[in-house]
Amino acid sequence: xxxxxxxxxxxxxxxxxxxxxxxxxxxxxxxxxxxxxxxxxxxxxxxxxxxxxxxxxxxxxxxxxxxxxxxxxxxxxxxxxxxxxxxxxxxxxxxxxxxxxxxxxxxxxxxxxxxxxxxxxxxxxxxxxxxxxxxxxxxxxxxxxxxxxxxxxxxxxxxxxxxxxxxxxxxxxxxxxxxxxxxxxxxxxxxxxxxxxxxxxxxxxxxxxxxxxxxxxxxxxxxxxxxxxxxxxxxxxxxxxxxxxxxxxxxxxxxxxxxxxxxxxxxxxxxxxxxxxxxxx
Amino acid sequence: xxxxxxxxxxxxxxxxxxxxxxxxxxxxxxxxxxxxxxxxxxxxxxxxxxxxxxxxxxxxxxxxxxxxxxxxxxxxxxxxxxxxxxxxxxxxxxxxxxxxxxxxxxxxxxxxxxxxxxxxxxxxxxxxxxxxxxxxxxxxxxxxxxxxxxxxxxxxxxxxxxxxxxxxxxxxxxxxxxxxxxxxxxxxxxxxxxxxxxxxxxxxxxxxxxxxxxxxxxxxxxxxxxxxxxxxxxxxxxxxxxxxxxxxxxxxxxxxxxxxxxxxxxxxxxxxxxxxxxxxxxxxxxxxxxxxxxxxxxxxxxxxxxxxxxxxxxxxxxxxxxxxxxxxxxx
Amino acid sequence: xxxxxxxxxxxxxxxxxxxxxxxxxxxxxxxxxxxxxxxxxxxxxxxxxxxxxxxxxxxxxxxxxxxxxxxxxxxxxxxxxxxxxxxxxxxxxxxxxxxxxxxxxxxxxxxxxxxxxxxxxxxxxxxxxxxxxxxxxxxxxxxxxxxxxxxxxxxxxxxxxxxxxxxxxxxxxxxxxxxxxxxxxxxxxxxxxxxxxxxxxxxxxxxxxxxxxxxxxxxxxxxxxxxxxxxxxxxxxxxxxxxxxxxxxxxxxxxxxxxxxxxxxxxxxxxxxxxxxxxxxxxxxxxxxxxxxxxxxxxxxxxxxxxxxxxxxx
Numbered sequence: 001x002x003x004x005x006x007x008x009x010x011x012x013x014x015x016x017x018x019x020x021x022x023x024x025x026x027x028x029x030x031x032x033x034x035x036x037x038x039x040x041x042x043x044x045x046x047x048x049x050x051x052x053x054x055x056x057x058x059x060x061x062x063x064x065x066x067x068x069x070x071x072x073x074x075x076x077x078x079x080x081x082x083x084x085x086x087x088x089x090x091x092x093x094x095x096x097x098x099x100x101x102x103x104x105x106x107x108x109x110x111x112x113x114x115x116x117x118x119x120x121x122x123x124x125x126x127x128x129x130x131x132x133x134x135x136x137x138x139x140x141x142x143x144x145x146x147x148x149x150x151x152x153x154x155x156x157x158x159x160x161x162x163x164x165x166x167x168x169x170x171x172x173x174x175x176x177x178x179x180x181x182x183x184x185x186x187x188x189x190x191x192x193x194x195x196x197x198x199x200x201x202x203x204x205x206x207x208x209x210x211x212x213x214x215x216x217x218x219x220x221x222x223x224x225x226x227x228x229x230x231x232x233x234x235x236x237x238x239x240x241x242x243x244x245x246x247x248x249x250x251x252x253x254x255x256x257x258x259x260x261x262x263x264x265x266x267x268x269x270x271x272x273x274x275x276x277x278x279x280x281x
Numbered sequence: 282x283x284x285x286x287x288x289x290x291x292x293x294x295x296x297x298x299x300x301x302x303x304x305x306x307x308x309x310x311x312x313x314x315x316x317x318x319x320x321x322x323x324x325x326x327x328x329x330x331x332x333x334x335x336x337x338x339x340x341x342x343x344x345x346x347x348x349x350x351x352x353x354x355x356x357x358x359x360x361x362x363x364x365x366x367x368x369x370x371x372x373x374x375x376x377x378x379x380x381x382x383x384x385x386x387x388x389x390x391x392x393x394x395x396x397x398x399x400x401x402x403x404x405x406x407x408x409x410x411x412x413x414x415x416x417x418x419x420x421x422x423x424x425x426x427x428x429x430x431x432x433x434x435x436x437x438x439x440x441x442x443x444x445x446x447x448x449x450x451x452x453x454x455x456x457x458x459x460x461x462x463x464x465x466x467x468x469x470x471x472x473x474x475x476x477x478x479x480x481x482x483x484x485x486x487x488x489x490x491x492x493x494x495x496x497x498x499x500x501x502x503x504x505x506x507x508x509x510x511x512x513x514x515x516x517x518x519x520x521x522x523x524x525x526x527x528x529x530x531x532x533x534x535x536x537x538x539x540x541x542x543x544x545x546x547x548x549x550x551x552x553x554x555x556x557x558x559x560x561x562x563x564x565x566x567x568x569x570x571x572x573x574x575x576x577x578x579x580x581x582x583x584x585x586x587x588x589x590x591x592x593x594x595x596x597x598x599x600x601x602x603x604x605x606x607x608x609x610x611x612x
Numbered sequence: 613x614x615x616x617x618x619x620x621x622x623x624x625x626x627x628x629x630x631x632x633x634x635x636x637x638x639x640x641x642x643x644x645x646x647x648x649x650x651x652x653x654x655x656x657x658x659x660x661x662x663x664x665x666x667x668x669x670x671x672x673x674x675x676x677x678x679x680x681x682x683x684x685x686x687x688x689x690x691x692x693x694x695x696x697x698x699x700x701x702x703x704x705x706x707x708x709x710x711x712x713x714x715x716x717x718x719x720x721x722x723x724x725x726x727x728x729x730x731x732x733x734x735x736x737x738x739x740x741x742x743x744x745x746x747x748x749x750x751x752x753x754x755x756x757x758x759x760x761x762x763x764x765x766x767x768x769x770x771x772x773x774x775x776x777x778x779x780x781x782x783x784x785x786x787x788x789x790x791x792x793x794x795x796x797x798x799x800x801x802x803x804x805x806x807x808x809x810x811x812x813x814x815x816x817x818x819x820x821x822x823x824x825x826x827x828x829x830x831x832x833x834x835x836x837x838x839x840x841x842x843x844x845x846x847x848x849x850x851x852x853x854x855x856x857x858x859x860x861x862x863x864x865x866x867x868x869x870x871x872x873x874x875x876x877x878x879x880x881x882x883x884x885x886x887x888x889x890x891x892x893x894x895x896x897x898x899x900x901x902x903x904x905x906x907x908x909x910x911x912x913x914x915x916x917x918x919x920x921x922x923x924x925x926x
Contacts, residue, residue, distance in 0.1 A: 118630035121902040123864025126882070130894055133886040134641050206753070213755050214868055219887055233758055240765045247765070251758035258753040266749075339829055341821075371832030378830075383823040386842055398831050449831065 017267020023260025040068035099158025161193035202265035294349035303561025320504035381442035392430035519593030529595035689896035710877035729812020752806030
């Protein structure tokens with residue numbers, strides 16, 4: 001008990017973590033309440049309010065169809081966060097499955113890692129784009145594509161932790177006491193692999209949001225009329241001189257989400273494993 | 282220089298953490314005469330390594346010298362601008378460290394690490410520097426110097442690496458050599474060889490050596506004089522023979538007594554009760570008082586280092602006391 | 613050293629095989645009929661058959677795979693459904709453009725990133741350190757394509773310092789080539805610069821605290837020399853390790869950057885193929901990118917062995 005509260009306290013006193021968590025929390029609340037707080041329908045255009053610069057009625061202006069940008073961004077945030085979250089969960093599960101198996105069962109390590117290396121040979125964005133385009137445009141396919149792109153690296157991280165712990169003496173002791181493989185894996189080894197995994201998953205979430213924006217921008221993301229960040233930016237591209245707010249606003253929204261997640265990840269890393277930390281003192 | 286001219290004078294040096302942090306060294310006084318070997322002995326935490334780093338100007342960032350004076354051949358080191366102090370390092374004063382394994386750059390050849398000193402302090406280049414490097418390796422009794430000069434540190438054994446460190450230190454022809462536990466990390470047989478090497482070189486060059494160690498045996502073998510440190514302060518200083526024969530300070534007595542003697546037979550080993558206080562946890566009085574069997578009311582004031590014999594100082598109000606002072610009341 | 617190279621080459625063969633397998637299998641993932649996806653609903657039965665034949669869908673799976681590998685070993689990646697020309701040709705034509713963009717961005721991220729990291733490490737805890745690291749964090753949180761668009765707007769349209777896009781061959785006009793690649797290179801390098809800066813800083817901080825750096829200072833060597841010759845050289849080791857991954861990320865980013873800046877490189881070819889479901893080009897492009905990545909990683913491993921002599925013995 002004492003150990004756990006001091007961990008929480010350390011976490012809360014880490015500046016990176018608190019700023020990041022606040023940003024993410026803010027975005028989360030806004031996105032979840034999107035349908036409630038959005039002042040306008042993100043999909044409905046108002047002919048009379050076309051191409052309006054930010055004003056009191058439309059805080060982030062409107063696009064060429066008169067659609068309110070702020071409302072679109074709020075809904076876009078919800079889509080991005082949903083996708084990012086699902087990608088993070090699936091990647092975590094797949095990564096643990098592959099990484100733990102690979103790290104623990106020596107004979108499976110070679111072939112599994114070759115497979116991961118092969119997937120990592122493709123730049124992850126390109127892999128995501130290709131898979132998404134092949135499977136067809138839909139939210140689920142985007143999630144699958146992004147998860148496939150993020151899993152190999154995650155599997156490697158899990159594998160590394162598992163391999164370190166596997167060699168430790170208490171595992172030998174457990175085995176001597178007759179514990180089966182799965183039990184050892186779950187109870188002893190995974191507890192230690194959790195820390196780097198959690199840090200990694202935070203970054204996976206952040207990258208998923210970035211990549212989803214790219215996919216939407218190119219046109220292989222969730223199908224229109226979904227108001228994803230990428231779609232809004234792609235739409236605004238043609239009017240960048242006349243109506244820069246259409247492009248600038250969603251980009252800043254992405255920046256805030258990703259920055260928040262990165263800060264959160266940094267904070268977690270500082271607290272969980274200072275050796276890994278980029279903010280080493 | 283005559284043997285009684287001090288080459289190094291450390292006067293009331295106080296080293297501490299930052300501007301208002303706890304003190305690590307407190308009013309330390311040390312004198313090293315030219316051509317002499319002065320040993321600095323103490324337990325871990327006594328501050329002896331910090332003393333060496335303070336002299337060299339190599340203290341890690343938050344730690345600084347807050348007070349006192351350090352004179353090298355009469356020049357104040359603490360008042361020199363940084364680049365002038367740097368000019369003295371490696372040339373007038375050199376240092377060798379405890380861990381030869383981590384003290385050498387792993388991706389640079391040994392010869393290059395020696396040539397750096399030659400290039401920078403003796404303006405030697407290319408082939409001349411290389412030949413001098415080989416000569417230096419020969420001097421430190423490195424086997425097969427022609428080949429080893431191109432070796433990487435990980436290809437050498439611990440003893441050989443320490444020889445390289447000594448060669449590097451000698452390359453600048455220093456007048457003062459500071460050796461911080463040079464043999465602690467080595468095997469016992471190698472220890473003897475390295476110490477012997479240092480002694481040879483010291484005699485040949487007439488170099489002054491500040492030898493830091495926790496090993497009384499090393500002190501007895503190598504040093505002319507010795508300073509005993511405890512918790513960041515010097516508690517006794519004098520000729521080795523004097524101190525070993527008639528230790529004045531209770532701590533020194535305790536140290537000497539705790540050496541296991543073969544002649545004593547199977548008996549409880551004599552120890553000094555208690556532990557060294559942590560940095561910043563010392564009281565205002567004598568730092569050793571909490572552990573001293575002879576502590577009394579007079580010990581609530583910090584005792585200065587005073588003469589207790591010819592060239593023999595101790596920081597104690599009742600030096601040479603051999604039993605609890607009958608006049609003192611128990612605290 | 614030679615044995616190290618051979619060992620490394622042999623180790624990459626299974627990965628190469630798996631890569632080609634994945635690329636081949638991509639077509640198999642398509643839900644439904646690839647031919648009708650490519651052509652669309654109004655295509656004639658004849659056209660559909662032609663495309664199916666082109667994609668090898670009218671032959672059994674193993675035959676298809678065999679054909680694929682035979683052609684692959686000859687360097688034939690099939691024919692583009694859309695452009696009706698050899699995929700290999702189309703790719704090789706545009707490859708130099710993408711490679712030059714990626715290479716320039718790589719150099720920029722490495723130079724600026726390392727400089728920033730070293731500076732931050734030396735000024736540890738002070739304003740410069742915090743400022744640089746905040747910039748780095750910002751850099752790696754920014755969506756690349758958006759940055760490109762904003763830069764185009766600000767620096768190419770509002771204040772026309774740079775051209776808004778397109779590409780001029782180096783051979784034709786070196787100055788214009790540089791002008792046209794300036795913004796895309798910077799956009800592409802931004803994210804990686806942030807990573808490199810952070811990594812360099814943390815690596816430097818660790819190395820500067822080590823004993824051998826203290827020894828170097830004890831020798832009286834000037835501080836900049838100690839920081840660079842003793843510090844940076846040793847700190848580079850983990851950075852070189854991730855150089856391969858960096859290039860992979862840069863290649864991916866290049867594809868998107870080309871789209872934003874209308875640069876006719878491999879990336880635009882692939883994106884075009886993705887949007888029009890030109891499967892042979894998608895597969896060929898993927899394969900090529902993977903090949904480039906694997907070759908670069910091989911070079912990086914060799915570089916690693918040169919820098920750190922301990923690796924050669926291992």
